[in-house]
Amino acid sequence: MIFEGLAEKLQKTFKKLKGKGKLNEKDVEEAMREVRVALLEADVNFKVVKDFVKKLKERAIGQEIMESLTPGQHVIKIVNDELTELMGGTQSKISISSKPPTVIMLVGLQGAGKTTTAGKLANLLRKQGRRPLMAAGDVYRPAAIKQLQVLGEQLDIPVYTLGDKTNPVDIAKGAVEHARSYGNDLVIIDTAGRLHINEELMDELKNIRSTVHPHEILFVMDATTGQDAVTVAKTFDEQLGIDGVIMTKLDGDTRGGAALSVKAVTGKPIKFAGMGEKLDALEPFHPDRMAARILGMGDVLTLIEKAQTGMDAEKALEIQRKIKAQEYTLQDFMEQMDQVKSMGPLDEIIGMIPGLGQAKQLKNLKGAVDEKEFVHMRAIIQSMTPRERKEPKVIKDSRKKRIARGSGTRVSDVNRLLKQFEETKKMMKQLTGMEKSMKKGGGLKLPFFK
Missing domain, CATH: 1.20.120.140 (SRP54, nucleotide-binding domain)
Incomplete structure (x- = not known):
């Protein structure tokens, strides 16, 4: 978490x-x-x-x-x-130019994840109605251009490149001209990094800046490197002038030092946060929501946003009806797992629910369900008869052995699944009770403000 x-x-x-x-x-x-x-x-x-x-x-x-x-x-x-x-007070958005294209320049040290972030950012902004073009300006790192082209193919987003023998300044300039000609209202420039800050790197970045006049210079930093990354961000700001930070690998940062320090040290806000490896795992950074999560108050707004993009609304309503009518089955559980899986890691989702992040009955759920676990759980449920899925109480020892054989798992795995199913039902009842209290009291009561 x-x-x-x-x-x-x-x-x-x-x-x-x-x-x-x-x-x-x-x-x-x-x-x-x-x-x-x-x-x-x-x-x-x-x-x-x-x-x-x-x-x-x-x-x-x-x-x-x-x-x-x-x-x-x-x-x-x-x-x-x-x-x-x-952490910045309020969400800090990127500046969109009134005269397209808006030019965003990504900078940072090698290994921070600039190229992947370029793809994630282009994907996120396209969902907001933009027509992005990515520019392959890293001509030094082996296969950097190819990596961006592969990302472009996966996302169906165009990539501008002149090859690794061309000056990065010319690539950036050509990309902006190309965008004007072909109707792209956004250009994201992927620049080269180094293992450490040096004069050659800074001179090149300054030349790109003075040539294309980017509307946003965003420093890409790895959250897990802590204060070292914050120090580098400060140096980049002093020498180049940055407008904000994109923090990668925030989902893997159990400490939080970089995220809590960077605004105070550099004066520049975190604008986006990388929350996983998938190409849709980049989110706008909301300081108020992050503070609430740190203090165990949950993050209902982000949870709702994830649910709106990752879940089928009709199915969600049907599940809600079944929970209230006590008709929730293992078949429903399996379908819901598939939908929740699309929203991100389960422990992160649970951490967004006020009061449930520390709940005892969820300890077995938090962090326990990975990709392989989902496959095993699906196999177990699919090895059950329709009656067993509808009435789990009929699953006694002999049935458990048959289900384990049919799914290629062990009886202990079947037992664990049944236990997780019961814990999920308890959680659903809590959520239903929370919803009732919201309707009755006119708002959500967070754990610290009862």
Whole structure:
């Protein structure tokens, strides 16, 4: 899960505060000390942590407490507000030129994922109605041009290249002219990187910038490299001037130091986040939603957006009806698994549901279902009779052995599937109850604001 280590430590700290009717200065001091340690262990920049905790203390001790909140909830609300501000406050969108084409230049060190990100960004912006052209400006890395061309073929997005013997400045210039001639309103320039910053790299990037005048220069950084990447981003900004950051591999960043430090250190916001290897796994970065996820409040808006793009609306309504009528079957479970799989990793999806990320009955589900597991689960369900899928209670020992043989699995795998099915039904009941409370109370009540 994203920021898993930091999230667990912070949520543990605030759980202590939540039950207290009144907080004294000592309680606040102790909580702030734990917050500071958690952030430093998450590899957040030391100066950023110092300033962050100072702001928290000033607000926690000096502000009037809202009538609707307990003192513990008040502190948590402050942390949520400040975490959001630390990561940029609001979503930062790219600048679209009133006179097409809009030119976006991707920069960064070698290995950060610029070429793949170029494809993901083109794919995302095309879904928003743009007509992108990708320009293969990395003429030094072996097969970089070919990689971009393959991505272009997979996505059905055109790629402009003049080969690896051409000056990258000429490629960038030619791409912009090509876009004007062929009606592409967006040009994404993939540039070369190096293993470290050097004068030759910066001079080339400056020459491209002064020739095509990009509307956005986005620094592509690997979230898992932590503070090293933040330092490099600062240098790029000082020498080249960047407009924002695309953070790759955020789904694999259990600490979160880079994401929490980069805005404060560089002054430039994270605009997009890479959340997986698939070509549709690039998302706009929302600081408020990320802060809520770190504090265990879930991320309902992103969950809804994922559901809208990845799930069949009619099937979802039918599943909802069956849950309410207690007619939810293993066949439904299998179809739902297929739809949820298209939305992303299961542990990330669960982490977006308020109050369920830490729920005991979901511990066996979180992170447990990978690609192979899905295949095994499908095989097990497909080896059942229609009655067994509809009435799992009839599946006793002899039936389990037959199902295991038919699916090429073990009886223990069949037992695990049946257990996961029951846990899913419990989760669905919780979600249904949450929906009722939303309709009754006029809004969603998050775990820290009950």
